[in-house]
Amino acid sequence: MRPRVAPSPDLSSSLSACIARRGLKSTRQRQAILGAFLASSGHVTVVDLLARARAADPGVSPATVYRTLRLLAECGLAKPQRFHGSPTMYEIVAGREHHDHLVCTRCGRVVEFEDARIERLQTAVARARGFTVTSHRMELYGLCRLCRPARPGRKAGSAGRRSRAKRR
Amino acid sequence: MRPRVAPSPDLSSSLSACIARRGLKSTRQRQAILGAFLASSGHVTVVDLLARARAADPGVSPATVYRTLRLLAECGLAKPQRFHGSPTMYEIVAGREHHDHLVCTRCGRVVEFEDARIERLQTAVARARGFTVTSHRMELYGLCRLCRPARPGRKAGSAGRRSRAKRR
DNA sequence: CCGGATTTTGAGACGCACTCTCAACTACGC
DNA sequence: GCGTAGTTGAGAGTGCGTCTCAAAATCCGG
Structure with missing residues (x-):
């Protein structure tokens, strides 16, 4: 139905837009988490994502990963998927x-x-x-x-x- | 495909059979929980079931409901269903x-x-x-x-x- | 009907995934 | 730079479910 939009390289700007629209702030941690998320294969757990984000910025806490993931979901960039028998996985949504x-x-x-x-x-x-x-x-x-x-x-x-x- | 078997009145015997087969014991609590389960509409939460079972036998603890439900599932009488946004519901399986x-x-x-x-x-x-x-x-x-x-x-x-x- | 091995039970500790609280910190407009 | 409002990390809290363990019940042989 809708034309398929290729996973664009500037999804981070979507987040910026959403952040700006809501009067939120862009932080180091959010950048690291978003970067790690977008660099993933498309299905990550919080644990995965925390490890990846820490590679870019060691000072990222689990709580922030949870919060950012919720934010990404609200901005329409991520979608939680609960598969049988594994912790919630998040997948990249935008343009898909x-x-x-x-x-x-x-x-x-x-x-x-x-x-x-x-x-x-x-x-x-x-x-x-x-x-x-x-x-x-x-x-x-x-x-x-x-x-x-x-x-x-x-x-x-x-x-x-x-x-x-x-x-x- | 298979002929539909009406929710038979003697499902409790299936449990008895499964219990016997495995060298387990038939207890007051298990009877109460099974009874409450079979009397339900087909989709119950643990909380629901606990309340119903307690109506028959006030001395039933949540832990036992969880355990019995797991037993019922292993015996093929119950099946857990995790619907989005609500605690696990159990449905009657036998003959369906x-x-x-x-x-x-x-x-x-x-x-x-x-x-x-x-x-x-x-x-x-x-x-x-x-x-x-x-x-x-x-x-x-x-x-x-x-x-x-x-x-x-x-x-x-x-x-x-x-x-x-x-x-x- | 009794005794005793074995299973089951209830209560609470525990585990996991996740959210909330709060003081310290940081981004960002001015 | 300054101040304010949003953000963070740590840890407490919550929901749901499992595990632990001592006490209790079942059920078997006799």
Whole structure:
């Protein structure tokens, strides 16, 4: 529907804009956290992000990461995702379309997908039940290509088994 | 696919069976909690269930409700559902088919649905991405018939606005 | 019906993820 | 530079759930 906007290089200005609009201030910590967030693969936990932000600025506290992430969410730059059995992950939102997730239950890999047919069916099903849908969540859990136990003595590609939720 | 089995009146025997099989014991508290659970509408929180169980047996502690719910889940009688923004709800599983949920963001009502077309598409989409799906979760959030703000001066049916997550 | 091994229970400590409180600090307009 | 208002870090607090442990209940053989 909407034209796909490429993940632009100046998302930080979106934050600046949002910060300015709300009379907030730009700080060292917020810069570090935003930088770390945007440099991530798209799905980070608070713990991940704290480590990354501290690489840029050692004086960043967990509380500030939580606060900044909430701020990013309010500015429409980040979106919290609570996947089954792992702490909340935040994904980069700006300029990206709605999508759902495939989650590998073994290595923790997250793959995004979007399927208009499913969305249409969801709306139709809801309407048939008298509901007006405002949002939804859909997560498919299973094994990704590399983790699938095809051969007993698996040697799943070059990457091997990745430690879950730690990939970058 | 499978013939739909009506919520049978002897689910408690399933628990007894599971308890016996595992060398566990049948206690007053477990009876009370199971009874309260089966008498529920199908989606209860721990708090709800504790209150209901205490009606039958005042000496039931929260810890035991948690433990028994876990036991029920292991026996395949209950299934935890974590909906957005509310504590974990447990639903009755035995003899019921897989389904997904419609959740009213206003009154907390939960409606179940099942749609084979969506399921098929999910599998197909996953396969196209190299995933073998083992489970999924899909929740559609929105307003139910009674909560939909059709007319500004809503008088949404006979029930009016229900307190969330308290309906039975 | 009893005794005793074993499970279960309740109460509270604990764990985790996250938010709040508050004094010290910092950004930013003037 | 100055002052004010927003921000920070540390730690306390909260919500939800699990764990610990001593006391209690179950249930088995006899």
